[in-house]
Structures are given as structure tokens and as C-alpha cells.
Amino acid sequence: MTQDPITLYRSMLLIRECEAQLNDLFAKNVFPGYIHSYLGQEACAVGVCSGLNDTDYVVSNHRGRGHYLAKGMALKPMMAEMLGKATGICGGRGGEMHAADPALGILGGNGIVGAGMPIGAGAALAAQMDGLGAVSVVFFGEGASNNGAFGETLNVAAAWKLPLIMVCENNLYAEMTPFVQTVGQPDVAARATGYGVASEIVDGNDVLAVRAAAGRAVDRARAGDGPTLLELKTYRWGGHFEGDPRKYRTRNEEAEWKARCPVARFRRHLLAEVGVEEDRLVTLEAAVAAEVAEAVTFALDSPLPAPETALLKVFA
Amino acid sequence: MPTKTYCWAIIDAMREEMARDDRVFLIGEDVAVAGGAFGASRGLLDAFGPMRVRDTPISEEIIVGLGVGAAMAGRRPIVEIMFIDFLGLCLDQIANQAAKTHYIYDGMFKMPLVIRMSSAVEMGIGPHHSQAWEAIVAHIPGLKVVMPSTPRDAKGLLKSAIRDDNPVIFIEHIAMHRIKEEIEDDEDFLIPIGKADVKRQGTDVTVVASGLMVARALAAAERLAVDGISVEVIDPRTISPLDFDTITASVSKTSRCLVVSSSHKNFGFGSEVAAEIGERAFFDLDQPVRRLSPPFTPAPFGRQFDQFLNPDTDAIVAAVRDLMA
Numbered sequence: 001m002t003q004d005p006i007t008l009y010r011s012m013l014l015i016r017e018c019e020a021q022l023n024d025l026f027a028k029n030v031f032p033g034y035i036h037s038y039l040g041q042e043a044c045a046v047g048v049c050s051g052l053n054d055t056d057y058v059v060s061n062h063r064g065r066g067h068y069l070a071k072g073m074a075l076k077p078m079m080a081e082m083l084g085k086a087t088g089i090c091g092g093r094g095g096e097m098h099a100a101d102p103a104l105g106i107l108g109g110n111g112i113v114g115a116g117m118p119i120g121a122g123a124a125l126a127a128q129m130d131g132l133g134a135v136s137v138v139f140f141g142e143g144a145s146n147n148g149a150f151g152e153t154l155n156v157a158a159a160w161k162l163p164l165i166m167v168c169e170n171n172l173y174a175e176m177t178p179f180v181q182t183v184g185q186p187d188v189a190a191r192a193t194g195y196g197v198a199s200e201i202v203d204g205n206d207v208l209a210v211r212a213a214a215g216r217a218v219d220r221a222r223a224g225d226g227p228t229l230l231e232l233k234t235y236r237w238g239g240h241f242e243g244d245p246r247k248y249r250t251r252n253e254e255a256e257w258k259a260r261c262p263v264a265r266f267r268r269h270l271l272a273e274v275g276v277e278e279d280r281l282v283t284l285e286a287a288v289a290a291e292v293a294e295a296v297t298f299a300l301d302s303p304l305p306a307p308e309t310a311l312l313k314v315f316a
Numbered sequence: 317m318p319t320k321t322y323c324w325a326i327i328d329a330m331r332e333e334m335a336r337d338d339r340v341f342l343i344g345e346d347v348a349v350a351g352g353a354f355g356a357s358r359g360l361l362d363a364f365g366p367m368r369v370r371d372t373p374i375s376e377e378i379i380v381g382l383g384v385g386a387a388m389a390g391r392r393p394i395v396e397i398m399f400i401d402f403l404g405l406c407l408d409q410i411a412n413q414a415a416k417t418h419y420i421y422d423g424m425f426k427m428p429l430v431i432r433m434s435s436a437v438e439m440g441i442g443p444h445h446s447q448a449w450e451a452i453v454a455h456i457p458g459l460k461v462v463m464p465s466t467p468r469d470a471k472g473l474l475k476s477a478i479r480d481d482n483p484v485i486f487i488e489h490i491a492m493h494r495i496k497e498e499i500e501d502d503e504d505f506l507i508p509i510g511k512a513d514v515k516r517q518g519t520d521v522t523v524v525a526s527g528l529m530v531a532r533a534l535a536a537a538e539r540l541a542v543d544g545i546s547v548e549v550i551d552p553r554t555i556s557p558l559d560f561d562t563i564t565a566s567v568s569k570t571s572r573c574l575v576v577s578s579s580h581k582n583f584g585f586g587s588e589v590a591a592e593i594g595e596r597a598f599f600d601l602d603q604p605v606r607r608l609s610p611p612f613t614p615a616p617f618g619r620q621f622d623q624f625l626n627p628d629t630d631a632i633v634a635a636v637r638d639l640m641a
């Protein structure tokens with residue numbers, strides 16, 4: 001949990017740099033699967049997770065690296081996991097859509113859109129039973145809001161006043177279909193009222209606005225006043241996956257959103273409003289780039305898990 | 317030893333385990349105030365309160381998902397899905413989440429989750445409340461599938477399931493809810509998951525029977541004994557992992573095997589048993605392994621259809637005589 005704006009910036013930079021490096025590696029075909037890039041959504045993960053404790057839970061999804069890093073997952077084992085290496089946080093068996101760290105309350109990603117919502121509610125139920133004030137946060141995209149699990153989760157969370165924060169990162173595209181084509185009401189948050197759930201619509205590219213809204217939701221949850229649905233309006237810079245030709249939108253639209261870059265925006269804020277010296281930021285940026293480069297080298301140099309380890313750990 | 321019904325054996329198992337471990341809780345449709353759609357959680361709300369015994373909305377995906385998430389956060393949930401026929405509504409949480417969490421995350425999370433599902437096979441309720449779907453869940457690695465056929469087995473296996481660190485599908489036959497049996501009065505009485513039970517010893521034919529078919533196989537064995545045919549009846553009790561050692565040892569002794577099940581032959585339980593015997597003990601067999609199952613149709617409404625479709629004692633007797641011919 002941090003109030004320090006430099007720490008927030010560093011966390012966003014770390015995600016930005018990881019995503020850039022992973023895109024490059026994926027283009028070189030050094031690991032299988034997909035890259036579901038988090039570029040452009042950095043303020044969402046950092047704004048929410050910077051207000052959480054290690055004892056709070058986060059349930060991620062297929063686009064999860066921002067959440068993992070913002071909640072504090074160690075960089076090297078996370079990077080190695082993305083490449084499926086034996087040194088990965090899951091020994092390389094989870095891969096790009098699955099990483100977790102129980103000690104930090106990170107309850108995994110998911111390859112099934114929407115499946116994390118009931119799981120997050122379950123963690124919130126456990127937190128409620130424990131009575132220690134922990135909260136559970138589920139990150140999901142607006143596309144997942146059209147899955148049945150969304151309604152089931154909001155309803156149970158409201159009925160039982162679960163300490164659950166449902167964070168919808170509305171990046172406008174449900175996989176490769178514009179979200180607006182799939183709904184009669186483009187504001188996901190508008191559905192909360194029908195379930196008796198508190199909600200807010202927030203500029204998802206403004207890390208401080210996200211942080212403030214998430215703080216209100218966390219306070220509500222810790223006080224026993226139940227769940228909140230936060231809709232963070234943002235934009236996915238990349239395709240659904242890297243290599244997606246993005247036929248469903250224009251390059252102009254992408255350029256407009258990139259001009260609203262959450263990282264550059266917060267950098268300007270630090271310079272103009274907080275009075276941070278630019279030299280300090282340049283030094284920080286170089287340090288983060290070096291840290292990520294070192295993690296990439298670590299991941300590339302790490303061995304793949306032995307094939308026969310596939311037979312292990314089917315059962316506890 | 318006290319005599320208990322199958323239904324009370326289930327209640328006792330949950331009550332004892334909830335008293336033993338405060339991480340254990342129960343959620344599901346109608347489990348709290350109503351005491352269970354079939355009465356299988358009577359008294360638990362009063363004993364443990366509304367924090368640990370909760371009625372859910374009719375939302376099967378989140379019922380299981382709440383269990384998955386709570387288990388990842390350190391609890392030991394029991395979740396009830398009223399009929400196994402509702403499996404489709406929660407299969408993602410079972411097959412992709414509960415079954416794989418320990419595996420995907422390299423053992424960082426345990427998944428001590430019990431999913432109780434009632435089977436209403438042969439109760440005439442119609443096509444959405446009468447299916448034997450144990451083979452569907454048994455196909456998924458990472459799940460244990462338990463299907464007791466007696467009150468004693470139900471209690472001992474449910475207690476083992478609750479203490480297990482893996483997801484267990486516990487299939488309860490409501491047609492057997494009222495049968496009674498003496499059960500040890502011991503809070504640590506357990507029946508191990510994955511261990512078949514030889515319900516009757518015999519030397520001529522092995523009958524592997526599961527669920528409702530166990531009692532019928534025993535009745536058939538009684539009748540055949542009059543004619544000097546000695547039938548060994550094996551109840552696997554656990555569908556997955558299946559105790560092939562016990563089954564193979566019996567078949568190697570008798571040289572003949574009949575598998576009787578309420579589930580379909582097609583890609584099913586009987587096929588699995590027959591194939592494994594073929595691989596392990598083919599040269600011990602005097603006859604091909606036979607399977608008795610309902611035909612490959614849905615079950616219409618009404619008991620006359622159930623009686624027509626499902627193997628009865630007469631059919632088991634006839635099949636054993638065929639094997640002996």
C-alpha cells in the first residue's frame with residue numbers, strides 16, 4: 001500500500017516496460033501461446049492495487065501482468081512464467097495466462113473469460129468469514145460483463161454484502177468485437193443499480209482518479225457495507241492478442257488514445273503538479289528498463305521444465 | 317452401533333467435520349433454512365449459524381465458484397448442487413477451475429472442496445432430473461469422484477472427502493436416502509477414497525456394480541447362489557480414481573466379469589472397467605467382459621420408463637447365467 005507518487009509511477013513504468021519487452025520477444029517467436037498485452041491500461045492495475053494490503057486478494061484474468069506486478073509479484077519469476085520456464089512462479093506450467101502468489105493474495109489469472117468473478121467472490125466470502133477486514137478484487141474486461149458469471153457474482157455479493165470490488169477495465173473491445181455492438185447499454189456500471197451494488201465510472205487512464213475511487217470501494221468493503229462495481233474507461237493499445245490485425249478499429253482511433261497515455265499523463269503530473277525533477281524520472285526510467293532487461297535475460301537463460309513434470313501435482 | 321439412514325449419515329458426516337474444523341462450511345440452494353431439498357442438511361444451520369451454513373441463489377456457477385475461491389483463501393468448503401443434472405451450469409468452475417488450480421499453480425494452492433450432487437436415477441422425475449453423469453466428471457483429471465451405495469460408506473467417504481485437500485465430487489443417490497445401516501459411533505471413522513469394497517465374496521463371476529446397482533447385484537448373487545453359482549460383488553465406491561487392483565484381483569480369480577451401472581455404456585464407466593481388465597487380465601478371462609447399462613436414450617418422465625430402461629435384478633441374473641453358459 002503506497003501513497004508515494006514516485007512509487008505509483010515506477011509501478012506503471014514496470015508494467016509498461018514488461019509489456020514492451022514481451023511484445024518484442026513474442027514477435028521473435030521465442031515462446032508459444034499468446035501475448036495479451038496490457039499496454040495502455042497501466043493506471044487501472046496500479047490505481048487499484050496501490051491501495052491494497054498483502055492480505056487482500058486479487059483475482060486476475062487472461063490480461064494479467066499489470067495486476068500481478070501492481071500487487072507486488074516478483075519480476076523475474078513472473079517474467080520466466082510468461083515464457084513457460086522452470087524458474088517461473090508456477091514452474092512454467094501456467095504460462096502467459098496463469099500466475100499466482102498466495103503470499104501476496106494473488107489468486108491467479110484465467111484462460112476462461114469471466115471465470116475469475118465467482119472465484120473472487122469466494123475469496124471475499126472467506127474474508128468475510130475470517131472477519132479480519134480483508135477485501136477481494138476481481139479484474140475483468142467489459143467483454144466478461146456479458147458472461148453469466150457477472151450477474152451471478154454481483155447478485156450474491158450484494159445479497160451477502162461481500163467485501164468484493166469488481167473492477168471492470170472497459171477497454172472498448174471484447175476480444176475482436178467492439179463492445180458497443182454487443183450491448184444495449186455501453187456503461188457496464190449502469191447494471192450495478194439493478195443488483196443493488198454501488199458503482200462508479202472512472203477515467204481509467206488517470207491513476208489518481210482510479211486510486212481514489214478504489215479507495216472508496218475498499219473502505220466500503222472493509223466497513224462491511226458490501227461490494228462495489230468500478231468501471232474504468234480505458235483503451236487496449238494492442239489487439240486482443242499480439243498479431244491481431246485489428247480490423248475492427250481505425251489507426252486514427254488508436255493514435256487518439258495513445259495521446260491519452262496514462263504513463264505520460266502521470267509523468268506530466270509529477271513534473272508540473274508535484275514538482276519532481278525530470279532528472280529523477282529519467283534515472284528511474286533507466287533503472288526500470290535495466291531491471292526488466294535483467295528479468296528478460298533471466299527468463300531467456302532459464303531452462304524449460306522437463307516434459308515428465310507434466311505428470312506431477314495433478315493431486316495435492 | 318447406532319443405525320442410521322443414508323440421509324442422516326450424510327448429515328452426521330458434515331456435522332462432525334464442521335465441529336472438528338471451523339474452516340469447513342456449507343452453501344447451496346435450500347441447504348440452510350429448509351435443511352436441504354432432500355433433508356440432507358437438517359439441523360446444520362441451528363448448529364453452526366448463518367455464517368457457515370448459507371442458502372444461495374439458484375446460481376450454480378457461483379455456488380461452485382464461491383467454493384473454489386474460498387478454498388484458495390484457506391477454507392474447506394462443501395457446496396451442494398441439488399441435482400447432478402445441473403452439472404452443465406457449473407462445469408467450468410469444476411473442470412477448469414477446481415480441478416486444475418493445484419496443478420496450474422504448481423501446488424501453491426490446495427483445493428479442499430467437496431461438491432455434493434444428488435443423483436435421482438430411477439425416480440421417475442423426467443429427463444432433467446434422472447441422469448447418471450458420474451462418467452462425465454470422472455473424465456477430468458484433478459477430480460475425485462465418489463459414489464457411495466450404503467449409509468456407512470456415505471458417512472465414511474464424505475468425511476474423507478471433507479478432509480481431502482483435493483476437489484471431490486460426492487454423488488448422493490436420493491433413491492437410497494431411507495435405507496438404514498449400522499455405523500460405527502466414532503468421529504474419526506473414515507472410508508478411504510479410491511478403495512473398492514468387496515460386498516460379497518464369490519468364485520465364479522465378478523460383478524462390478526456401482527450406486528443403485530450394488531443392492532441389485534447382491535440380490536442377484538443371492539438368487540444365483542441357490543443354483544450353485546458363486547458371485548463376487550465389488551462396489552468401487554470411488555469412480556475416480558478407480559480401484560483397478562481390487563477389480564483385477566477378483567477377475568483373475570473368477571475369470572468372468574459383468575459391470576452393472578446406471579450410466580450409459582457409451583464412453584462410460586462399464587467401458588472403462590472392461591478396457592482396463594482387458595489390458596491387465598485378458599488372459600485370465602474365460603469370457604468377454606459384459607456390460608449392463610440403460611440404453612443410449614434420455615429418460616422420459618415416469619417410473620415405468622425407468623424400470624424399462626435400467627438394469628434390474630432379473631437382468632443381472634440373466635447376464636450372469638449367460639457368462640456361465
